Amino acid sequence: EVHLVESGGGLVQPGGSLRLSCSASGFTFSRYTLHWVRQAPGKGLEYVSLISNNGGSTYYADSVKGRFTISRENSKNTLYLQMSSLRPEDTAVYYCVHTDYSSGFYWGRGTLVTVSS
Amino acid sequence: ERVMTQSPATLSVSPGERATLSCRASQSVSSNLAWYQQKPGQAPRLLIYGASTRATGIPARFSGSGSGTEFTLTISSLQSEDVAVYYCQQYDNWPPWTFGQGTKVDIK
Numbered sequence: 477e478v479h480l481v482e483s484g485g486g487l488v489q490p491g492g493s494l495r496l497s498c499s500a501s502g503f504t505f506s507r508y509t510l511h512w513v514r515q516a517p518g519k520g521l522e523y524v525s526l527i528s529n530n531g532g533s534t535y536y537a538d539s540v541k542g543r544f545t546i547s548r549e550n551s552k553n554t555l556y557l558q559m560s561s562l563r564p565e566d567t568a569v570y571y572c573v574h575t576d577y578s579s580g581f582y583w584g585r586g587t588l589v590t591v592s593s
Numbered sequence: 594e595r596v597m598t599q600s601p602a603t604l605s606v607s608p609g610e611r612a613t614l615s616c617r618a619s620q621s622v623s624s625n626l627a628w629y630q631q632k633p634g635q636a637p638r639l640l641i642y643g644a645s646t647r648a649t650g651i652p653a654r655f656s657g658s659g660s661g662t663e664f665t666l667t668i669s670s671l672q673s674e675d676v677a678v679y680y681c682q683q684y685d686n687w688p689p690w691t692f693g694q695g696t697k698v699d700i701k
């Protein structure tokens with residue numbers, strides 16, 4: 477069974493940094509592209525970033541480009557999202573997501589990031 | 594980037610009645626469309642992928658249809674536990690995946 481657990485969220489001041497982690501199990505981690513999606517309070521779902529299976533390719537939404545860095549550690553089955561220069565509009569629940577497209581999409585429970593002074 | 598538009602924004606349905614939710618894509622997404630249910634404080638729960646394939650453990654009252662640019666999620670007999678916000682997601686042209694803005698379903 478696929479299991480994704482995000483951690484690392486919390487309260488941070490504008491301009492600050494935070495690193496999110498996503499610990500994965502139940503699938504061969506090193507074979508799959510992984511994704512981050514976020515949801516601001518009371519708002520819809522926004523795609524944030526992806527990283528290919530070997531880390532060689534990444535993608536960032538324009539809203540986070542240049543401020544967020546996605547990475548992974550395949551030996552630890554862990555995905556990361558390093559967030560810097562945080563803004564109040566980055567306040568959201570951040571979800572990591574796995575899919576192989578043939579059996580569906582698997583989401584973690586999310587971790588809340590609050591950017592406020 | 595494919596823009597996904599859901600309608601209506603809010604849908605009020607009597608218990609036991611049918612609920613029909615729509616999702617339209619700005620360009621064809623083939624059958625690469627998923628539907629999610631989200632309740633307050635919870636992560637999105639996958640209902641449908643491939644436009645019409647029910648995810649594991651999803652009750653048969655949930656069904657999806659459509660292809661190309663027009664999609665429908667039908668709840669055949671609304672139960673009280675179905676009160677939630679429902680999102681569609683395209684994964685045909687990515688990155689990025691794009692999501693509709695959501696349809697809130699409540700009990701009339």
